[in-house]
Amino acid sequence: xxxxxxxxxxxxDHFRHxxxxxxxxxxxxxxxxxxxxxxxxxxxxxxxxxxxxxxxRFRGRGCSICIASSSLMTEAVTGTSLTxxxxxxEAMQSWFGQGDGAQVAEPPRDLxxxxxxxxxxxxxxxxxxxxxxxxxxxxAL
Amino acid sequence: xxxxxxxxxxxxxxxxxxxxxxxxxxxxxxxxxxLHYLDNAATxxxxxxxxxxxxxxxxxxNAPIHRGLYPLAEEATRRYEQARATVAGFxxxxxxxxxxxxxxxxxxINMVAYGWAxxxxxxxxRIWVTRMEHHANLLPWQRVxxxxxxxxxxxxxxxxxxxxxxxxxxxxxSRTRLISLxxxxxxxxxxxxxxxxxxxxxxxGIPVLVDAAQSVAHTRVNATALGCDFLAFSAHKMYGxxxxxxxxxxxxxxxxxxxxxxxxxxxxxxxxxxxxxxxSPERFEAGSPNLAGAAGFAAAVEYLTGLGMDAIHAxxxxxxRQAVAALAEVPGLRLIPERSVERSAIVSFVIDxxxxxxxxxxxxxxxxxxxAGHHCCQPLMQHLGVAATTRASVAVYNSAADIEAxxxxxxxxRRLFA
Numbered sequence: 299x300x301x302x303x304x305x306x307x308x309x310x311d312h313f314r315h316x317x318x319x320x321x322x323x324x325x326x327x328x329x330x331x332x333x334x335x336x337x338x339x340x341x342x343x344x345x346x347x348x349x350x351x352x353x354x355r356f357r358g359r360g361c362s363i364c365i366a367s368s369s370l371m372t373e374a375v376t377g378t379s380l381t382x383x384x385x386x387x388e389a390m391q392s393w394f395g396q397g398d399g400a401q402v403a404e405p406p407r408d409l410x411x412x413x414x415x416x417x418x419x420x421x422x423x424x425x426x427x428x429x430x431x432x433x434x435x436x437x438a439l
Numbered sequence: 440x441x442x443x444x445x446x447x448x449x450x451x452x453x454x455x456x457x458x459x460x461x462x463x464x465x466x467x468x469x470x471x472x473x474l475h476y477l478d479n480a481a482t483x484x485x486x487x488x489x490x491x492x493x494x495x496x497x498x499x500x501n502a503p504i505h506r507g508l509y510p511l512a513e514e515a516t517r518r519y520e521q522a523r524a525t526v527a528g529f530x531x532x533x534x535x536x537x538x539x540x541x542x543x544x545x546x547x548i549n550m551v552a553y554g555w556a557x558x559x560x561x562x563x564x565r566i567w568v569t570r571m572e573h574h575a576n577l578l579p580w581q582r583v584x585x586x587x588x589x590x591x592x593x594x595x596x597x598x599x600x601x602x603x604x605x606x607x608x609x610x611x612x613s614r615t616r617l618i619s620l621x622x623x624x625x626x627x628x629x630x631x632x633x634x635x636x637x638x639x640x641x642x643x644g645i646p647v648l649v650d651a652a653q654s655v656a657h658t659r660v661n662a663t664a665l666g667c668d669f670l671a672f673s674a675h676k677m678y679g680x681x682x683x684x685x686x687x688x689x690x691x692x693x694x695x696x697x698x699x700x701x702x703x704x705x706x707x708x709x710x711x712x713x714x715x716x717x718x719s720p721e722r723f724e725a726g727s728p729n730l731a732g733a734a735g736f737a738a739a740v741e742y743l744t745g746l747g748m749d750a751i752h753a754x755x756x757x758x759x760r761q762a763v764a765a766l767a768e769v770p771g772l773r774l775i776p777e778r779s780v781e782r783s784a785i786v787s788f789v790i791d792x793x794x795x796x797x798x799x800x801x802x803x804x805x806x807x808x809x810x811a812g813h814h815c816c817q818p819l820m821q822h823l824g825v826a827a828t829t830r831a832s833v834a835v836y837n838s839a840a841d842i843e844a845x846x847x848x849x850x851x852x853r854r855l856f857a
Contacts, residue, residue, distance in 0.1 A: 336796050336812055337826015361794035362856055
């Protein structure tokens with residue numbers, strides 16, 4: 299079944315056992331991404347140490363793609379510098395960009411599991427919601 | 440008023456027969472796939488007769504409407520007006536001229552909002568809608584009320600999805616300028632008692648608009664019997680083409696209504712400085728009319744009439760009850776509303792741990808077409824306390840096999856996510 303192509307085991311694992319999900323108390327900045335079309339609503343909190351992201355956490359509700367993407371995002375940016383995190387946000391937006399989405403051939407590191415979603419334009423927004431919230435959070439720092 | 444019926448012969452009231460073969464898009468064997476189309480509340484598939492009518496228009500009688508003096512143009516005009524009479528007859532309009540062709544049900548409602556309500560709405564007056572309205576029957580009223588300093592009021596819902604009349608204090612008082620409500624909810628599937636609303640409103644001199652988009656395809660809708668002042672519906676939800684809908688109105692309301700669009704074909708006399716309008720319905724059909732759309736619309740009506748509305752209603756009601764009974768057995772599944780007296784061709788639900796979009800995606804991969812989301816009813820979603828639901832909606836060509844496929848898809852999704 300093709301949906302099992304979309305719902306890779308890695309994605310399902312991150313959906314069933316999301317990493318870094320929970321309270322955002324003490325975060326240096328918190329930003330929200332929401333999509334009223336499907337009710338997905340995610341808040342992303344960034345905890346800094348110096349110019350590095352000591353941890354990134356999220357909370358909220360969403361579909362499996364949205365939750366898995368948020369979880370993968372927190373792992374991908376933890377420990378990076380602000381600059382690296384900003385670049386990763388931009389790479390993700392480019393990778394899942396409007397149009398044919400083919401501007402970037404290689405997926406940002408450790409995010410290959412999301413690759414299949416690029417074939418489902420209606421679900422791209424589910425992937426990007428938490429990344430946009432992170433982008434806004436970084437811009438606010 | 441109905442012209443000769445060309446659709447299939449009417450069956451027994453409870454036996455519609457196998458209708459799938461009438462629909463080219465559903466001929467799975469030819470197309471090499473299995474499609475369980477359960478998104479009929481969004482749009483229905485089109486029978487061969489509708490496709491043929493549209494094709495025939497362009498092959499045989501395409502010409503300007505109400506503008507040409509040669510035989511072909513006269514034939515095009517005749518066909519267009521014949522289509523109007525067919526559609527008008529189908530919804531029980533006493534006169535064909537009471538039916539205005541529009542682009543959609545949405546446009547029909549906007550026509551009433553801007554052409555009829557806005558010029559006569561005064562500050563402090565009220566327009567009433569219900570909690571279950573589609574955005575198409577909410578946003579036009581929001582806008583005209585805001586512009587005119589009027590108040591938009593909402594009839595709330597009881598737990599079973601029925602309208603809560605007790606809570607609608609002042610609904611029929613002298614400040615109410617219009618009541619606009621759906622016949623059948625596109626999310627809950629509940630049918631509102633529009634005839635009773637119209638009777639009560641009429642006694643108080645309050646016009647009523649009925650949004651019949653979700654009822655005309657499988658319920659007998661007779662505008663005269665309902666007693667409504669306005670009735671809006673679209674062709675594409677009743678096996679007709681996209682891009683055409685209709686507004687029925689009482690003659691007095693049409694006389695009061697200003698045209699939404701002005702331009703060619705809707706005028707009487709025009710000078711550089713001013714214009715006078717043609718009589719209704721031309722007054723409301725500026726621009727070149729949608730001849731092929733009207734021909735397809737009429738063919739859809741003839742298809743429905745041929746099957747018989749009672750047989751159609753019995754078929755979709757039986758399938759809906761089957762779906763409700765089967766879904767109620769699924770662990771973690773909650774019907775929306777949980778209890779309802781009767782659902783009309785539409786079943787909405789949520790499943791613990793499975794987001795509606797994930798369910799619709801998985802179902803789609805199994806050939807089951809469902810709708811997931813807020814269904815253009817965000818205020819209703821807020822009331823229900825859910826962000827989105829999954830909706831299955833049935834039509835004449837659906838069968839128990841489609842419900843079984845739906846249940847299999849739900850099972851797959853539950854194993855994947857829940």
